[in-house]
Amino acid sequence: MNTLNHTHEAAAKSWVASAQGHADFPIQNLPYAVFCRKSGHEAWRGGVAIGDEVLDLAALQAKGLLSGLAAQALHEASQSTLNAFMAMGHEAWHALRIALFDLLSSSASEATQNAVRNCLVPQTEVRYNLPTQIGNYTDFYTSIYHAENVGRIIRPDDPLTPNFQWLPIAYHGRASSVVISGTPFRRPMGQAMPPGTKAPVYGACARLDFELEMGFFVGPSNALGEPVALKDAPSHIFGMCLLNDWSARDHQFWEMNPLGPFLGKNFCTSISPWIVTMEALAPFRQPFERPADHPQPLAYLDEASNRAAGSLDIQLSVAIESVAHRTASKPASRISATSFKHQYWTTAQMLTQHTVGGCNLQSGDLIGTGTISGPTASEAGAIVELSQGGRVQVPLHETGEQRTFLLDGDAVIFQGWCEKTGFARIGFGSCSGTVLPAIS
Amino acid sequence: MNTLNHTHEAAAKSWVASAQGHADFPIQNLPYAVFCRKSGHEAWRGGVAIGDEVLDLAALQAKGLLSGLAAQALHEASQSTLNAFMAMGHEAWHALRIALFDLLSSSASEATQNAVRNCLVPQTEVRYNLPTQIGNYTDFYTSIYHAENVGRIIRPDDPLTPNFQWLPIAYHGRASSVVISGTPFRRPMGQAMPPGTKAPVYGACARLDFELEMGFFVGPSNALGEPVALKDAPSHIFGMCLLNDWSARDHQFWEMNPLGPFLGKNFCTSISPWIVTMEALAPFRQPFERPADHPQPLAYLDEASNRAAGSLDIQLSVAIESVAHRTASKPASRISATSFKHQYWTTAQMLTQHTVGGCNLQSGDLIGTGTISGPTASEAGAIVELSQGGRVQVPLHETGEQRTFLLDGDAVIFQGWCEKTGFARIGFGSCSGTVLPAIS
Numbered sequence: 001m002n003t004l005n006h007t008h009e010a011a012a013k014s015w016v017a018s019a020q021g022h023a024d025f026p027i028q029n030l031p032y033a034v035f036c037r038k039s040g041h042e043a044w045r046g047g048v049a050i051g052d053e054v055l056d057l058a059a060l061q062a063k064g065l066l067s068g069l070a071a072q073a074l075h076e077a078s079q080s081t082l083n084a085f086m087a088m089g090h091e092a093w094h095a096l097r098i099a100l101f102d103l104l105s106s107s108a109s110e111a112t113q114n115a116v117r118n119c120l121v122p123q124t125e126v127r128y129n130l131p132t133q134i135g136n137y138t139d140f141y142t143s144i145y146h147a148e149n150v151g152r153i154i155r156p157d158d159p160l161t162p163n164f165q166w167l168p169i170a171y172h173g174r175a176s177s178v179v180i181s182g183t184p185f186r187r188p189m190g191q192a193m194p195p196g197t198k199a200p201v202y203g204a205c206a207r208l209d210f211e212l213e214m215g216f217f218v219g220p221s222n223a224l225g226e227p228v229a230l231k232d233a234p235s236h237i238f239g240m241c242l243l244n245d246w247s248a249r250d251h252q253f254w255e256m257n258p259l260g261p262f263l264g265k266n267f268c269t270s271i272s273p274w275i276v277t278m279e280a281l282a283p284f285r286q287p288f289e290r291p292a293d294h295p296q297p298l299a300y301l302d303e304a305s306n307r308a309a310g311s312l313d314i315q316l317s318v319a320i321e322s323v324a325h326r327t328a329s330k331p332a333s334r335i336s337a338t339s340f341k342h343q344y345w346t347t348a349q350m351l352t353q354h355t356v357g358g359c360n361l362q363s364g365d366l367i368g369t370g371t372i373s374g375p376t377a378s379e380a381g382a383i384v385e386l387s388q389g390g391r392v393q394v395p396l397h398e399t400g401e402q403r404t405f406l407l408d409g410d411a412v413i414f415q416g417w418c419e420k421t422g423f424a425r426i427g428f429g430s431c432s433g434t435v436l437p438a439i440s
Numbered sequence: 441m442n443t444l445n446h447t448h449e450a451a452a453k454s455w456v457a458s459a460q461g462h463a464d465f466p467i468q469n470l471p472y473a474v475f476c477r478k479s480g481h482e483a484w485r486g487g488v489a490i491g492d493e494v495l496d497l498a499a500l501q502a503k504g505l506l507s508g509l510a511a512q513a514l515h516e517a518s519q520s521t522l523n524a525f526m527a528m529g530h531e532a533w534h535a536l537r538i539a540l541f542d543l544l545s546s547s548a549s550e551a552t553q554n555a556v557r558n559c560l561v562p563q564t565e566v567r568y569n570l571p572t573q574i575g576n577y578t579d580f581y582t583s584i585y586h587a588e589n590v591g592r593i594i595r596p597d598d599p600l601t602p603n604f605q606w607l608p609i610a611y612h613g614r615a616s617s618v619v620i621s622g623t624p625f626r627r628p629m630g631q632a633m634p635p636g637t638k639a640p641v642y643g644a645c646a647r648l649d650f651e652l653e654m655g656f657f658v659g660p661s662n663a664l665g666e667p668v669a670l671k672d673a674p675s676h677i678f679g680m681c682l683l684n685d686w687s688a689r690d691h692q693f694w695e696m697n698p699l700g701p702f703l704g705k706n707f708c709t710s711i712s713p714w715i716v717t718m719e720a721l722a723p724f725r726q727p728f729e730r731p732a733d734h735p736q737p738l739a740y741l742d743e744a745s746n747r748a749a750g751s752l753d754i755q756l757s758v759a760i761e762s763v764a765h766r767t768a769s770k771p772a773s774r775i776s777a778t779s780f781k782h783q784y785w786t787t788a789q790m791l792t793q794h795t796v797g798g799c800n801l802q803s804g805d806l807i808g809t810g811t812i813s814g815p816t817a818s819e820a821g822a823i824v825e826l827s828q829g830g831r832v833q834v835p836l837h838e839t840g841e842q843r844t845f846l847l848d849g850d851a852v853i854f855q856g857w858c859e860k861t862g863f864a865r866i867g868f869g870s871c872s873g874t875v876l877p878a879i880s
Contacts, residue, residue, distance in 0.1 A: 136576075136616050141699055154698070161697045166640050167631050171699040172612035172706070176576050176800050177664055186665040188797030191607050191738065200606050202738045205797075224617055224708070225626040227879065248797065257601045258594070259581055259611040260700020266612070267797040268664070298631065298642045357628030357645075357688065357707040358879070360616050439665065439798070 007097055008283050010424045013106040015113050016120070018051030024274075024417065024427030025049040027104050030097060031274040031428070032082060032239070035126045044080040044129045049274055049429075050104055052123055059119040060103075065112065070099035082217075082275075083132045083364035086238045089220045090279075093238065097279055128180050128273035131241075132217060132364030137173040137269065138354060139213070139245060139368035142345040146373035149385040154253065165295050168345035168353045170370075173245075174266035178366060181431045185246065185268035187408060187438040192250035200254060204438035207249035207390065208406040211371040212318050212381030212414055214340055215243035215271050216347050218365040225358040230303045233348035236361065240281065240314075240347075242272035242414045242431035243368050249384050249405070271366070272414070272431035280426055284418040285309040288346055300356065301349050310346030314428075315339050316372060316416045318381070323409035324399040332413050333396035335386060335403075338374035340416075408437045447537055448723050450864045453546040455553050456560070458491030464714075464857065464867030465489040467544050470537060471714040471868070472522060472679070475566045484520040484569045489714055489869070490544055492563055499559040500543075505552065510539035522657075522715070523572045523804035526678045529660045530719075533678065537719055568620050568713035571681075572657060572804030577613040577709065578794060579653075579685060579808035582785040586813035589825040594693065605735050608785035608793045610810075613685075614706035618806060621871045625686065625708035627848060627878040632690035640694060644878035647689035647830065648846040651811040652758050652821030652854055654780055655683035655711050656787050657804060664800040670743045673788035676801065680721065680754075680787075682712035682854045682871035683808050689824050689845070711806070712854070712871035720866055724858040725749040728786055740796065741789050750786030754868075755779050756812060756856045758821070763849035764839040772853050773836035775843075776826060778814035780856075848877045 006012070007028060013020060014027040025031070031049050036042040045058035057078035066074050073096035076085035085092075102108060103116050141147060144164065151159030163169060179185070187208055193200045219238040222228050228236055245265060252264025288311040296302060316339065319332035345353075350369070355361060371381040380386045383405055386394045393402035406412065411434040417427035446452070447468060453460060454467040465471070471489050476482040485498035497518035500506075506514050513536035516525035525532075542548060543556050581587060584604065591599030603609060619625070627648055633640045659678040662668050668676055685705060692704025728751040736742060756779065759772035785793075790809070795801060811821040820826045823845055826834045833842035846852065851874040857867035 136614060151698075162633075163631075163640075163694055163697065167695060169695065169699055170702050172614055172702065174576060174612055174799060175615075176802050176805075177798075179664070186798055189667065190797045191603075193602075199735065200603075200738065202740055224619070225876075225879070227629065251797065254603055255607065255609065256698070256700070257603065258591075258696070258700070259609055260696070260698070262610050262612065263793070263797040263799065266799040295639065298640070300642055353703070357630045357691065357703040358617075358626050359614060359703065359706040362616050365616075436665075439667070 007101045008423060010422055014050060014104045015106045015108060016051045016053055016104060018053065022051045023425060024429050025051055026424045026426065027101060028424040029276060029280050029426035030100055031276040031280065032077065032131065033273040033275065034080065034082065034129045034131050037121060037125055038127050046077040046079060046082060048100055053120040054123055054126055056119045056121055060116065063115050063119065065103065065115060066099050069095040081133045081364065086132065086217055086219045087221065087363035090235050093277060094279060097277065130178065130180055131275055134175040134178055134366045135362040135364060137175040137178055137366045138170055139173045139370060140168050140170040140350050141370040142168050142343045142350065143371055143373045143381070144344045145342065145375055146371040146381060146385065149373060149380060153384065153389040168350045170354065171260045173269065173368065177266050178269045178271060181270055181272050181433065183270065184434040184436050186436045188248050188251065188263065188267040189438055190248060190251035190263050191254055193254045205248035205251055208435060209247040209249050209383050210406065210412045211245035211247055212316055212336070213243040213245050213371055214240050214314065214369045216240045216367050217275060218361045218363055218367065221362045222355055222360055224360040227358060228352055228355045230301060230306055230348055230352045233351040234278065236351055237278055237347055239275040239277040241275050242416050242428050244270040244412060244414060244431055244433060245368055246270065246433065268433065270431055270433040272428050274429050276426065276428055281312055281418065283423045284313045284420055286311050286313055286341060301352060306346055306348050310348055311341045313339055313341040314416050314418055316414065319413045320396055320403065321411040321413060322396060322399060322401055322407065324401055328399065330398040333398045335394055336378060336380055338372055338379035338381060340372055342374050343369060343372065406435050408435050410435050447541045448863060450862055454490060454544045455546045455548060456491045456493055456544060458493065462491045463865060464869050465491055466864045466866065467541060468864040469716060469720050469866035470540055471716040471720065472517060472571065473713040473715065474521065474569045474571045477561060477565055478567050486517040486519060486522060488540055493560040494563055494566055496559045496561055500556065503555050503559065505543065505555060506539050509535040521573045521804065526572065526657055526659045527661065527803035530675050533717060534719060537717065570618065570620055571715055574615040574618055574806045575802040575804060577615040577618055577806045578610055579613045579810060580608050580610040580790050581810040582608050582783045582790065583811055583813045583821070584784040585782065585815055586811040586821060586825065589813060589820055593824065593829040608790045610794065611700045613709065613808065617706050618709045618711060621710055621712050621873065623710065624874040624876050626876045628688050628691065628703065628707040629878055630688060630691035630703050631694055633694045645688035645691055648875060649687040649689050649823050650846070650852045651685035651687055652756055652776065653683040653685050653811055654680050654754065654809045656680045656807050657715060658801045658807065659803060661802045662795055662800055665798040667795045667798060668792055670741060670746055670788055670792045673791040674718065676791055677718055677787055679715040679717040681715050682856050682868050684710040684852060684854060684871055684873055685808060686710065686873065708873065710871055710873040712868050714869045716866065716868055721752055721858065723863045724753045724860055726751050726753055726781060741792060746786055746788050750788055751781045753779055753781040754856050754858055756854065759853045760836055760843065761851040761853060762836060762839060762841055762847065764841055768839065770838040773838045775834055776818060776820055778812055778819035778821060780812055782814045783809060783812065846875050848875050850875050
């Protein structure tokens with residue numbers, strides 16, 4: 001058995017019964033979160049998802065079952081934030097993955113199973129915190145379909161800016177307003193310039209939107225002034241989560257020229273609690289297919305291994321659950337589905353571009369990929385695209401409602417997963433948030 | 441004597457001899473920094489400038505001279521970062537200011553003077569650290585002259601975007617690359633689209649610039665979803681420093697459409713070590729004069745007290761010290777001078793706008809004011825303005841050199857001070873940084 005790959009084997013089974021064929025968290029996944037029990041006043045600590053359970057890493061640490069690098073990694077992964085664990089790098093991450101896989105495998109001894117069983121907490125009994133202290137949050141803009149869709153709304157004559165195909169565009173986001181999935185947020189107040197008016201108005205956002213994104217977390221840091229070459233970029237990426245870059249389109253479109261989005265974005269950004277490691281995602285890598293008539297990347301952004309396996313086929317869905325859905329106990333209405341594989345730039349290219357001028361990334365930093373929209377209209381990752389700037393109603397079939405933008409009480413729910421013949425399906429769980437009315 | 445104002449009295453004197461008539465740090469100033477001695481391996485701790493000395497707040501704390509709120513404030517101000525001190529709010533800041541003033545006043549008892557004298561460290565013997573752990577760094581864009589000057593270079597037909605007169609524009613900056621004055625930085629590598637070319641090039645920045653700004657630090661935080669009204673905004677601002685928002689214009693102008701500056705700014709931002717409190721700056725407040733034919737602010741950004749005293753007359757200068765200056769032992773060449781009073785929006789308006797949508801500011805956050813350019817060409821706060829986009833040479837009289845953009849080895853030195861009849865002059869010291877060659 002290849003020790004680098006045995007944690008991916010589809011046939012591998014866990015003694016945790018709920019992990020067998022679990023849609024998100026079979027033994028092949030082993031994603032990390034920071035959690036505590038809902039009841040009591042427990043400390044936040046690291047956990048790993050297995051089936052319907054959380055493996056409590058602080059409790060596991062106390063059992064003293066691991067040794068060497070895996071034990072050191074477990075110590076850091078059991079803390080109240082995962083920054084120090086992410087700083088350790090791939091060798092440590094891999095050592096702990098192998099060790100946890102072996103502890104949870106059906107081939108583990110009965111004594112091991114009994115010891116580890118005591119460290120399991122049902123996911124229904126826990127709540128989650130942000131997985132890291134996010135030093136800085138950056139958001140990229142790497143879907144050409146999203147850029148074209150939104151560009152057509154803002155600049156009909158010139159939808160795609162000339163830099164898009166040459167570099168992964170990004171802006172700095174607001175780290176303090178990143179919240180964990182499930183946290184409701186107020187509809188923001190702000191300034192907008194409604195069409196046909198001569199002066200802006202102050203009021204509650206009238207064009208509230210979501211943005212379907214992935215986030216990724218920085219592993220080892222780089223020093224100020226020291227760029228990370230593309231070949232080294234993957235070793236600086238720990239794992240990924242789902243990310244909702246909530247957007248107040250009316251505020252954003254009025255404020256953003258010339259310095260970019262600010263208040264239109266910084267009122268709330270939601271992330272899923274579970275971080276799926278790049279090692280778990282490895283089987284779902286695939287070549288990135290840049291159209292032949294597009295410019296090829298400059299050398300510092302172009303590398304054979306990135307072209308060969310820089311894209312990730314992560315399937316994604318967006319659903320809205322309105323007040324009417326909850327009242328009638330209807331399931332949420334899916335309004336879009338796409339895949340992360342369509343992004344124009346890879347996570348490695350994003351990380352290298354971020355550091356090319358010397359910017360220092362720090363362990364635990366959060367980087368968003370930008371809205372993920374696929375090539376067809378139904379694969380759009382924002383409601384401003386699905387509704388074509390508010391001109392077309394988006395149907396919510398389960399209730400007969402429709403939307404152009406989000407209403408108070410709407411919850412938006414993202415789900416993400418990877419499926420491939422010969423491998424176990426793994427998932428991210430969900431990322432959700434509910435719109436509260438604006439402050440009066 | 442009015443206890444609220446006695447620390448401003450021009451006649452007040454300190455028993456610290458060098459404080460008498462000091463250009464920056466008389467007893468009326470009392471700015472804060474985080475410092476340690478250059479020699480040895482000392483811990484970072486808070487300090488207050490008095491004349492040519494630093495009052496070591498950790499040493500002072502150990503003397504046990506203060507009581508009540510002032511003692512609590514001293515405890516927080518003596519830590520390795522000032523975040524907790526800033527979180528305490530105006531009453532605590534004021535209590536400590538009064539207490540330090542009394543300890544340093546020539547009317548202090550001989551016993552007090554002897555005790556405090558033991559806590560002084562010559563400024564020549566110390567080095568400085570960032571004063572806070574900067575959770576987030578935001579940069580505004582509030583000089584109408586700068587916006588017009590730069591706008592004419594980028595968009596000659598429409599220099600001022602329509603939102604400028606309606607809201608203080610801002611973008612999120614990079615907190616991790618904020619450094620303390622004196623820290624050199626590498627000329628950044630990156631992509632640019634030189635005029636007349638069809639494909640971008642990768643290389644060292646060819647249009648390296650500074651931006652003359654002030655920074656201000658957030659005091660008490662506001663919760664996510666809870667805006668700060670304009671009348672309450674001043675109580676959330678602790679004090680100000682000098683700030684250099686170094687800019688790679690060629691990289692910036694190629695990357696910034698549509699999401700704003702990113703790599704063009706995030707390679708380095710320098711701040712001065714000393715934070716001058718808003719209480720020390722109070723005598724230099726003055727009415728903000730918005731031209732009568734400009735739109736008046738919307739109600740949430742408009743308040744009588746802000747109009748009456750929202751502007752601050754902080755005089756500012758920019759000088760370049762090149763390798764040739766150092767070789768010939770020439771003083772740095774002043775290339776610009778202006779005042780912060782010309783900014784179109786006040787610090788209170790910036791803070792209120794930042795929170796209007798619910799964004800949560802955290803104690804110790806750094807907020808830049810944007811480049812400070814005055815109404816005439818010689819008052820511009822960036823070399824791209826002084827050189828009119830690189831078309832006009834800026835003379836360095838002391839050496840006979842000239843510049844359109846910065847060269848390797850150039851140090852840029854900002855100074856800031858306040859002068860007014862009937863009050864002691866107070867200053868910010870200087871903010872400097874030196875350009876190192878690009879990585880090879």
